């Protein structure tokens with residue numbers, strides 16, 4: 001295929017490049033994959049209401065995230081095991097994110113260590129945390145990340161168990177390859193049945209994790225804490241009360257509970273509940289710059305992209321990840337230009353209408 005011109009073409013290239021087991025793991029969702037489709041399709045039901053005759057000769061996409069300057073509001077979401085996509089793994093991703101002057105969130109379940117990624121290039125990075133039954137291992141990783149210069153902890157709160165991913169069961173997905181835990185924990189799972197990754201997670205992840213543990217996390221780190229996996233106003237309020245520095249509206253790329261709404265359709269509600277007390281970030285189903293604009297218009301301060309990064313990495317390594325981020329950035333710039341928004345601050349709710357808005361106005 002010629003040089004891809006959009007994320008969907010990177011997806012196609014990645015599918016060709018990857019062994020089926022890994023492609024299915026990366027691209028798949030939980031059970032019927034209803035939410036997986038919805039995450040993308042819900043964006044198609046939001047329409048633009050652009051303004052004309054605005055001087056758009058200069059467009060500024062830069063912003064700050066937790067005080068760190070970035071070139072655009074598009075960050076790299078934490079996704080596990082990049083070496084299954086490309087031999088350079090998370091190092092290639094980190095270099096691409098740094099070249100694009102944006103933030104990468106490194107997964108707890110990475111195939112390069114926290115330290116290897118930190119020393120691979122200069123860039124602002126956050127560290128995503130899973131809490132293991134053996135809490136001392138999670139605590140140690142938080143401390144290693146803090147020592148290595150990561151600037152925030154992203155606590156993933158939607159994974160007491162792994163969702164049921166049927167392709168992984170059928171493919172007998174391999175045990176995770178996690179270099180961070182060498183000498184701490186064996187990641188080999190003996191089970192002959194189903195997904196070894198799932199068997200590993202069910203033996204290792206702590207299902208007792210609860211709101212009170214935010215205080216525990218605060219007691220072991222000075223870094224700001226973002227909570228990832230919020231889908232309701234009720235949990236958004238609890239997160240603010242627990243003292244987090246930000247919220248990530250996410251359904252884990254539709255890989256956990258199937259039949260939760262598309263994340264873009266709950267963003268409004270969460271943003272209103274938070275009432276500007278902390279920044280709200282967003283992920284799930286972003287495949288176009290227009291999607292980024294829609295999330296910003298509905299109140300997200302920035303977005304994160306998961307699968308598009310993996311597709312770029314699988315197709316073309318570091319260069320591919322860079323192209324994916326640049327493409328979305330360029331598409332966002334064009335969307336802003338055509339909507340008549342010169343800066344991210346000018347992107348407001350009045351530039352989009354959701355299905356619910358249209359229903360309300362027809363009543």
Ligand SMILES: Cc1cc2nc3c(=O)[nH]c(=O)nc-3n(C[C@H](O)[C@H](O)[C@H](O)COP(=O)(O)O)c2cc1C
Nearest residue numbers: 026077078079080107156252253284285305306307
């Ligand atoms: C292959 C894959 C692995 C993931 N691994 C993690 C992970 O280790 N930690 C985490 O918090 N989220 C993980 N996620 C969820 C992403 O952070 C993010 O919420 C999701 O991918 C966003 O949706 P998108 O892929 O449609 O952009 C993973 C997602 C995928 C697709």
Ligand SMILES: CC(C)CC(=O)C(=O)O
Nearest residue numbers: 080109162176197201255
């Ligand atoms: C290794 C997994 C627990 C990573 C993950 O969060 C996912 O696959 O969605």
